[in-house]
Amino acid sequence: MIINSVTKYKGTTYEVVTDGNKIYLHRDIVADFGLRPGAEISTEKYGEMLLASDRRRATERALYLLDYRDYSYVELFRKLRENYDEDICYYAVDKLVSLGMINDRRYAENLARKYIEVKKFGAYRASREMYQKGLDRELVDEVLSAYEDGTRERICEIIRKKYSGSLDDRDKVRKMKNALVRQGYSFDDINAAVKMMDCEDDDESYY
Known part of the structure; x- marks a missing residue:
């Protein structure tokens, strides 16, 4: 297919027209794939481009969500799954795990402190709240065990x-x-x- 036009849309987003079809891509995707008017792009490369774009958008969405509060791996995956395919969600969440931005143990410890020390919940309610956030049962039980004596x-x-x-x-x-x-x-x-x-x-x- 032929790239008919590449024009700035708004911010870091560009409008790319290919054979009459409009798609909106981040400038980094445009640069990485060498998109410019008159250039040819194979069907395979076109698919790779769309995949890269979806991965970027999912990751940016995840970062936006993390600006407001922490998420567990499962909880963030479920949130992204509302808008993206499963493999895209795994890519975005795994990337943030590798960057240390998602850490279930750290999240569980912070939640335990909040529920036990601040909200004064008992272990049964605290664990129920933590399970609902997608945290592993064994991890929850381990973290909450630190509060048993008091x-x-x-x-x-x-x-x-x-x-x-x-x-x-x-x-x-x-x-x-x-x-x-x-x-x-x-x-x-x-x-x-x-x-x-x-x-x-x-x-x-x-x-």
């Missing part, structure tokens, strides 16, 4: 801050326990923390 102390801290005025009311204590369960803490840890604080306790079901 679980009951964190529950006591929550009780002091949110429920200290309700500790002498059996119904309010029961509601407090239910809230802590929803926050991701186990029955055993909740009961142990309640006893640590000398709260009034009972043996009834939480529900």
